[in-house]
Amino acid sequence: MASPALPEISKPKIVDGPGGYVLEDVPHLTDYIPDLPTYPNPLQDNPAYSVVKQYFVHVDDSVPQKVVVHKDDPKGIHFRRAGARQKVYFHSDDVHACIVTCGGLCPGLNTVVREIVCGLHHMYGVKKVLGIDGGYKGFYAKNTVYLNPKVVNDIHKRGGTILGTSRGGHDTSKIVDSIQDRGINQVYIIGGDGTQRGAALIFEEIRRRGLKVSVAGIPKTIDNDIPVIDKSFGFDTAVEEAQRAINAAHVESESFENCIGLVKLMGRYSGFIAMYATLASRDVDCCLIPESPFYLEGPGGLFEYIEKRLKEDGHMVIVIAEGAGQELLSQSIQSTTDASGNKLLQDVGLWISQSIKDHFSKQKMPINLKYIDPTYMIRAVPSNASDNVYCTLLAQSAVHGAMAGYTGFTSGLVNGRHTYIPFNRIIEKQNKVVITDRMWARLLSSTNQPSFLRPSTNLLSNENGSQKSSDKKVTH
Template structure:
């Protein structure tokens, strides 16, 4: 597939049914228009790319616009949908579940909606989890709570067994809410479904509190995460200033990417150091972290440090690689490590008071804030529109602030990370006053 077809969205076949949505096809009538298959959005908005396309006479790389289609692949009243939530918890999961159910039921008249309990385990009969019926009445209030109404789990299940379960229950479309591992799993389900020539649409809705899904603007729950973390940082600052040479260390989630830590520091600009997985730093030496921290204390008599869970892993000697059920490397506790090393460094030099705070599981279990609630509902609606049109193996997402469909295979090629030469990280450094490098 050439680069211009990089974002091609697969379809189960030609549309056969008319949409029950009473939308328009005319501009200017003040009614929302159906999205046409020819509606595309340019991916790279840079002048450099624009000039390149002009000079080469090439069409720009485009994404498929999300939204309701006039012609559908599935007959609304005879469609069965399933929803599964996998991986770690994240604010907004229940909002997405609710949005999917409401859109399926009220927009399209889908009568049978199945909830898959405890992640992909729920698609393996050997695990003994019973599928549950989802209705608007059951899910109408779940958006007020964090966690997931359906339960979750980590780890893969046999793809063939899971597809058997979907077929045995006559499922026409599966909505999988999850991060990198979940999306890779749902793509594998789509591949198996294609091999069987079955007509089941599989759709991913990107969920990761770390905001590390590639290509997309943002994953839901991320904004709530640093929103919830902000008052914790504020209080940690109060704790630090309340003691002579007071130091507060706050560890936030961020296994491979430091977006939560960096964004929280910008949102609550009392942070003096942000340590993230993308940066290498040393503890020792004249330019090392401990010496820079010492200079900070000499001037201001307090310091607030925000560290992402995946930061500084290179500092652990004789580290053994251990992976969790999702295949992610389990990191050493950088927060406890920093506390110990700081105490050791200042022992005999000057008195310090160190407070270590790890609010990670409180943050990820919080209900979505207003902004994320809006985002979750809109993602759910776009996912349903795409599935009803017979599109498959895609994620509903936002790119360049527009809602689009992106192939799952594209967003799972690599993790999104903070660019250390980018303006966002520069803003963090300007806010904290920390050096460009430590060590």
């Protein structure tokens, strides 16, 4: 049986203005459904907002992607500013919304679910909100949970997601069939880059069928590897929680002679958690991330540095991201992928632990090594105060956007302002640490570790084009 054809991808909406102004706009329901009726925004009669001046966002408000410019630079790329509009394209009584969470766990998932439900209910009077149980697969299995403020009242205090989640299982046509059969007209999709790719295809199929359905994404990745946005929710919590593991490794290493505390943190392709946790800790002697190659043997290698640290201090702490050093491991299972299409990485923590032990055993230098892998402990914790606030604003921005008729967008923070970003910009690449950037230099200065770069390494070729996004990442 032939696979169903993928929906045709619509062209990006680009609005040009004087002085080099470029707005990368998001789709709107009126782009393919003409003459839609509008309604006054219920917030104008909401007593909670009666004291707010200019609460409604101006139709032309936009946020620049690049905040550092020179006097002769063009105005550059902008994104539509998020927030409530004076007119909405859904009557509150007619809204039937659904929420789905996909991919791996991340602190803050429940908070986002809670605030979408409460935002729809308290700000717009929406009573019909459905939770899709089990990720995208839940659309097929017809697993649903009815959500209201009472059901979600305390869920932000728990880790994980009350809706359940899964990887893979994405059949666009079946999902849109389910949306259409249920009479759903607002879809809130919480997930990482793979999930947002799926959301983009769902939007395109909805557009092709001419359905009045808004599709809003909330970007989720604990690795902080989604481009354009300042940071992803759950990242602050992950960095904070990683401190516990690093502190434990530091205590262990100080308590034994020639002891190495080794901590493996998340970071499949991007080393942001490892980098920020290292900078926050100040107890780390070496941080290894996927973006910065390293080698073990010979002058300037990792083994030489470890030996130097142990002889000088008697102990050290190493933080390694899960995707670091994969090129040094065997290639036997790297071609294997999970249900989301991600490569299944070998456990670099166990490998490097054994490599260090074997090396110093040959050198007749006795060492102690304590290996800590807190990965699933970090993923499963509730979000901290800072992420709770961020999740609230992301969720409310998504609700405002969907009610205003925008669709095919992700809500995200750009230069400290909440915006609506088209799906194509979110899924075009992964954001990575740029090792020619100031933040990585700050880390090297903090740990006093060598760069581990061989003389022949071309830094300028590292993640070509990533430098632009790194400008914002250093402001976390």
